[in-house]
Amino acid sequence: MNDGCAMKRGMNSPPGTLTRGACARTYARALTLAAARGREAALSLAAVVALAQCLAGAVAAATIDTDVQGSAESFAVHGQFTYVEQETSRFNAPYRGPNSLSPGIGAETTDATLYLGKRLWPGAEGWIDGEIDQGFGLDNTLGAAGFPSGEAYKVGKNQPYLRLPRLFVRQTLNLEDGGTQTVEAAANQLAGSHSANRVVLWVGKFSVGDVFDTNQYAHDPRGDFLNWAAIDAGTFDYAADAWGYTVGAAAEWYQGAWTLRGGLFDLSDVPNSPRLDPGFHEFQSIVELERRHEIAAHPGRLLLTVFNSRGRMGLLNDAVQLAENTDTAVDIATVRRYRSRVGANLNLEQQLTADLGLFARIGRAGGNVEAYEFTDIDRTVSAGLSLQGSRWHRGEDTVGIVAINNGISATRERYLDAGGLGILVGDGRLPHPGSEQIAEAYYSLSVLGVARLSLDYQFINHPAYNRDRGPVSVVAARLHAQF
Secondary structure: OOOOOOOOOOOOOOOOOHHHHHHHHHHHHHHHHHHHHHHHHHHHHHHHHHHHHHHHHHHHOOOHHHHHHHHOEEEEEEEEEEEEEEEEOOOOOOOOOOOOOOOOOOEEEEEEEEEEEEHHHHHEEEEEEEEEEEEEOOHHHHHOOOOOOOOOOOOOOEEEEEEEEEEEEEEEEEOOOOOOEOOOEEOOOEEEEEEEEEEEEEEEEEEEEHHHOOOOOOOOOOOOOOOOOHHOOOOOOOOOOOOOOOOEEEEEEEEEEEEEEEEEEEEEEEOOOOEEHHHHOOOOEEEEEEEEEEEEEEEEEEEEEEEEEEEEEEEEHHHHHHHHHOOOOOOHHHEEEEEEEEEEEEEEEEEEEOOEEEEEEEOOOEOOOOOOOOOOOOOEEEEEEEEEHHHHOEEEEEEEEEEEEOOOOOOHHHHHOOOOOOOOOOOOOOOEEEEEEEEEEEEEEEEOOEEEEEEEEEEEEEEEEOOOOOOOOEEEEEEEEEO
């Protein structure tokens, strides 16, 4: 019986290989000890060291089993096209700032991606993705912490432009026990098979979201929800350039009902930048523990994700204090020093019936320091449902609903009220702060089996945590096709 996160030591296990229970205990002790010391850097280092010790045992016991690979796909070409158009309603807006959402505006984004994959050797596949993007998010992707379009990047252009979001190699090392699982062909995934118990290694340029905080019901702005705080935990300030991609390495260890993941990634050279800081001078470490389960024969899983960003970032109170002392505008860049921002989130995915799924996330991140990459959220709770259309004889259609509540610390409220700007929010002042409350619903209609047309509605109360502005309705149409 599987009782932990590592392969049980047997006659053929190398010396030093941890049992599953020992691995879990080692990891828990490392986190507990570091947390007791109250040091963020120690917490990150202890977690990474414990994770590396566990993974080392698994890799030592792993093999590249060509029999498990079976008739694996050797080469693949996939593509996708997505168009999104959004509009905001008229809403109460007695004042505005540089990062405010505007009433009665529209915006559109278009992207087309070509995915090329090649089997490099047994168990290894390489992928290169080329993408053409065009368009802008609402107000240049500003105005709400839970921004209403995950298809809108923090940069945009009127004319189409080419970029390379992914270039990576993924190696799968099969463990001897656990049975075999079929792998279906998909973008960034070659068809084949692997063992249920395995180690997966990633290296190159890809998105942190390709590996961490995944959820089959709420993680894809091209196919399900659009709001940033629905498709990812709003507090998960994951390493990324302004388009959402980074360079780094990750490892996953699947063993029985458990998966242990870890990663190390480049941060941007400055917060919210289109350029990465290469060489891990500014970096993020992530550890994630997943537990799969069944409730009344319906599968589900629970994920705990912890991150620590180490880079040059400013303390919010320092920026406000400096502005008051010098009678100047609040500028977070003037107080940036090398420090940490840590956070953690829980992610639940649960099938309720064959066509109905539940998802929920809860997260918290440091509220005394500026957000580095993602968005300005210090605490978040979200929950929703995803229903396939089989009940009305449209089995390929999907309808989804989600409710989200985002919040910030009193320190961040004071910073925004003093005129400070966040990554996405900043109305110039914030005399009456409140939680940002969001509801989203979409219907995705399958068209000829190769395309999907979606209608999406979002209601945002207190956009950018400002009770003086809003509420606002955001409507969207999305067309997505893939092969």
